[in-house]
Amino acid sequence: MVFESHYLNPLPAWLNSTAAKWAWVSLTAFANLPGQFNRTIFDAPWATDTDNSILLKTLNHVNTNDFVAYDERFFEIIGADTTVKHIQHLAYQSHEAPCYIPETNQLLFVEWGKPGGDDGIHKWQYLLDIENNTLRKIITNPPTYNLHGCVHFQGQLYGVTDGYGDNETGKLVQIDPHSWKATTLLNNFLGQPFAGFNDLEVDPEGNFWLTDSKSGWGRGIVDFTPPNDPSIYFVNGTTMQAKVVWTTSGNANGVAMGPNGKTLYVPDSGVSEFRPSYKNPYGRRMVWAFDVVGRGAVLAGQRLFTSPVSYFYDGIRVSGEGWVFAGSGDGVDVIDPESGFVLGSIRLGGGENVAVSLAFGENELWIVGKGGVWHVKDIKTKLKRDW
Template sequence: MYASKVAQFALAGLAAAQSQLDAIPAGFNASRWAWVSNENPLLAAIPGEFNRSGFQAPSAATVSDSRVAAINEHINQTNFVAYDSRFFEIIGPDATVEQLQVLPFQIHEAPCYIPETSQLYFVEWGGPGGGENGGHDYQYVLDLKTNTLTKVRTNPPTWNVHGCVYSKGKLHVVTDGGPHETGYLATIDPSTWERKTILNNNNEQPFISFNDLDMDPEGNYYLTDSLSGWGRNLHPYGAPTPPTVYFVNGTTLRIKALMYLPDGNTNGIAVSPDGRSLYVADTGASQVKPSRRNEQGPRDLWAFDFATSRATGQKLPLLTNRRLLTRAIEYFYDGVRASRSGWIFGAGGEVVDVVDPESGWIMGSIRVGGGGNEPVNLVFGENELWIVGKGGCVARQKHS
């Protein structure tokens, strides 16, 4: 009897919250979805007292109005929060979020989907195994058919991988560096786990500590050189430059700085599917040495276009038309990826946001449960989005 009353109260609270939110389309599960917009007067002008930090989710806000509190409680139980009607079409009614592994370590990064073997490669970054600040010469491989997790080591060992892209049978990785080496760009053969370093300097100057990378359709690299690994003392070297975005020609390995962020920090990076635009996350709100969060610091996603040659019309390694695409609703975007359809997926806080690449509107958020499960990076599979992050979560968001 008591359990039945609890269930009735829970259903009543859900119904109350849903009645105060925009109605979701037919065919979408109301327990997994919420549609939030300022067309709702209750959310456009919140009664009473309310407040939250920019590092918190909207549903974590402190509110005095019981109706808004009920809305937030409902949102905290959902997997998907729509801010724009197009988000329903992007995700689809059959989408679910499933947690596959619970790894009790610090942060997981650098996911790569290997289609030939149906495996997910990723790393534990900055966690146990290397002292207080971390340091690892191993990586993980998850068999997606059996959900079996295995540790692997490359030959030679690869320390502190931070970013990964899979292309033409190889894992293309960047590292923070390790006890005896600075950061570098390398390839790993997943059939043999042989690692080949292909770039470790900019005209004989070391890098700070690489954070992430992406590749364009021509096979060129875009690398973010970040303060993050240096700030965690993952290698014993100094920071020779400000945080910088580099272009590396995939054939000649000729390198060029595209931009640097003297007041912020480089992090996630993504190339549009047509190769014409570049998206860069500035996560300067997370400061290092000393490590602290600065609410006045940047939490922004920037967009750029590539210049073209007047003579040939070919794309040049020059960025133009810099524009602030969006600021993360909560926290900041760590991992950033562009889908085949061009939507930008940014992981940060307790969500993966989907951003319109033209207007910068945030279409909606994919939630991975909160409560310590925080997405840090992501990769697209066949019909899934694979997410790794804090709290040891490895999750997949299945869509139609």
């Protein structure tokens, strides 16, 4: 049955028989709403309070859909065959650092932060077998504590950690996905400990971009006061020479590079305050875009790329065709790399589910967050990049 409303555009005919549920929001209709309405930045549009019964019925309907489009290009990016399935139901604890391993068809990810683990210390990672959807815990050798971000590059996994307590600073590790041997590549900046890494990216030349954040300190994983403001470190993958290329008074969160290796995207999530922990609606929740200059160790042209429709962006990845995917509240937004407009959202079902981070396959992606793991498969656009 097709739901009709003044606030929704009619779907393309080829979507009417799909397994997934779709809605196409009419932005012209939403531009002038009747009566009273309100929502906070932490609520999705379909959680808007309104005294208009027609609008309320429409919002309730949109909340039942798997995909919400704001722009017709979203249909061609996702395609008619795509489905969203909640494949692992886990506790409403943040899950992070998803890495798809194509050589073994497995997904590595972690439960992050307190509570959980052993007194909040996580020395194990989840390993999901994609073929049969079985989940087990693995421990690297030696153990990798409090993994927070992960990327797959040339057959190896590269991860960053928060460190833990006074025993270990945040570090960059290489993990062999067959033997699970872990090798520390970097754990200090010429004697200065890192605050605790949140995420990382690898560029086409094998150099690393690391976001050093205050999240680990904020959750009590790291005891010492962060030694500097949240920053991005560039690390030469051959010499391991490191330098700070950007700092913020907010919080350096995810990081992703465009398919040509010349644009870097960084969500600033200063909206999250710590000790005490709360969400400040006046804090930073934008995504910055930078030009990568010359051989890569310098950023220029900082500009406000976008801010989310709701919540704040956490994990971020760029597809092989340049579309920006970012976890935000109850779903993943797909963003136009030129205008910064949100084209549509892949939803996780609402409620307590929260999209935190994501990993790409060829034409499929996995979303991890509060509530477990979701598999989005048979996506039309190419997600995997060329390196």
